[in-house]
Amino acid sequence: MQTLMVELPDQRQYPIHVGSGLLDDGDTYARYIVGKQVMIVTNDVVAPLYLDKVRAQLEARGFGVHHVILPDGEQHKTVEMVERVWRALLEINSNRRVTIIALGGGVIGDMTGFAAACYQRGVAFIQMPTTLLSQVDSSVGGKTGVNHPLGKNMIGAFWQPRAVIIDIDTLATLPARELSSGLAEVVKYGFIRDSIFLDWLENHMSALRGLDPTALQHAILTSCAIKADVVAEDETEQGVRALLNLGHTFGHAIENHQGYGNWLHGEGVAAGTAMAAHFSQELGYLTAAEVSRVETALISAGLPTHAPQGMSTESFISLMRRDKKTLDSGIRLVLLKALGEGCMEEGVDEARLRAFIEAYPRDTLTISA
Structure with a gap:
């Protein structure tokens, strides 16, 4: 222990x-x-x-x-x-x-x-x-x-x-789909806070999905250590703790729209993380190669990177406006300045966000074995 x-x-x-x-x-x-x-x-x-x-x-x-x-x-x-x-x-x-x-x-x-x-x-x-x-x-x-x-x-x-x-x-x-759902939160820590951990995850994803106990213990301890540090700094989410919500604004909208339980939480977060990475690229933060790396990590964990088929731009926007991170200034998004460095984007240009969501690929939910 x-x-x-x-x-x-x-x-x-x-x-x-x-x-x-x-x-x-x-x-x-x-x-x-x-x-x-x-x-x-x-x-x-x-x-x-x-x-x-x-x-x-x-x-x-x-x-x-x-x-x-x-x-x-x-x-x-x-x-x-x-x-x-x-x-x-x-x-x-x-x-x-x-x-x-x-x-x-x-x-x-x-x-x-x-x-x-x-x-x-x-x-x-x-x-x-x-x-x-x-x-x-x-x-x-x-x-x-x-x-x-x-x-x-x-x-x-x-x-x-x-x-x-x-x-x-x-x-x-734990069913394999639920395990993958949890891996969405694990890789999130690498994306927002720890590029070295991200490197490790990319090299050990097969071991994690295979329930290797040594790999699991390391991933759980590292994830909890990162979260504990953030919570110690900002217990009630007034600042830096909001970075733990990478992908969650898009992801919660997906979960709500699809019906709670139809998309698992981690599946919504994964698709939302991919969307956040692409929007980070659009704002000039990430390169295309970095976005590809985000998507590859999610796919290797058995997670989706698309938005749901049939979910309209208006559905996304209306649900995202109800997100807890939304302030008087408008929708806020957790994005990536770089791999291993999350950031909060205040007052997102809604017209630009609408255009981005409208163009983002849609697909039905498919889970890799």
């Missing part, structure tokens, strides 16, 4: 533990539980795989453990599902010393964190991410929330976990 610390203002901090077999070692996570009450939140895909294991570890250590199982899928990331968590907590008279554990992917982590932030105005929670995407991105940094039919992640709160427990063995049960 290897450990990183997320350092926050006011001397707050929490660990990210990464290794194999961590869910089988209750001592690794029991130390972060407050009080004796535990509520595990998971979904109907993850529960048959890991719920009994985690529950048994905690019950053997004297905790009173309850659970709630939610339906799987981005389409279920709603206030109504969080209400189920609150109801479950109230039905067992959970007090302010309850600890809620998020056992699942990013959807479960985001909803559980939001439930914890609101229940009795804030209780402890622990992240146990079981997908690559959640391990390298959503479990770290304290962003929690739900989707709305008019916009993704528009309702939520910043609420940091007490710990993040990443058991890379859980990736063995």
Whole structure:
């Protein structure tokens, strides 16, 4: 097991533990539980795989453990599902010393964190991410929330976990498409912050897709280290943390338009990243060769680089206007000044953006094996 610390203002901090077999070692996570009450939140895909294991570890250590199982899928990331968590907590008279554990992917982590932030105005929670995407991105940094039919992640709160427990063995049960979705967030870190990591990823993509444990551990640790550094600098996304959203403004629009869950989050982000790279070239930041390198990295991870067939320019623009990064000055985009150097483009010329989107290639979603 290897450990990183997320350092926050006011001397707050929490660990990210990464290794194999961590869910089988209750001592690794029991130390972060407050009080004796535990509520595990998971979904109907993850529960048959890991719920009994985690529950048994905690019950053997004297905790009173309850659970709630939610339906799987981005389409279920709603206030109504969080209400189920609150109801479950109230039905067992959970007090302010309850600890809620998020056992699942990013959807479960985001909803559980939001439930914890609101229940009795804030209780402890622990992240146990079981997908690559959640391990390298959503479990770290304290962003929690739900989707709305008019916009993704528009309702939520910043609420940091007490710990993040990443058991890379859980990736063995992850479908290949979900693994590729997580790789979209991994390569993002190379694009915006670390060209050396990008070089490494280009040389080890086959190993990552083949679930090589050494490669996975390195990729997860490096990704988490980059995110931890950014979060330490800008916890509530007032500045540099927005760079972590490379591809997300285009990507969230795609997810919303296609229907949550039809395009996976990482697939939308990948297509959005390719679009951001091309727009960076149009503004004179990237060369054609650099854009080609971005696309090659995404394709080698099994990800799309096109916009969806049938998604109009007006659909893109209207949905992008609702993005959280949009300010009074208009649409803001995370772009690339160079490979390894992200930048925020303020007040994007909407006429130019429209023309770019209109000309951008469309295709149906196809996933390489």
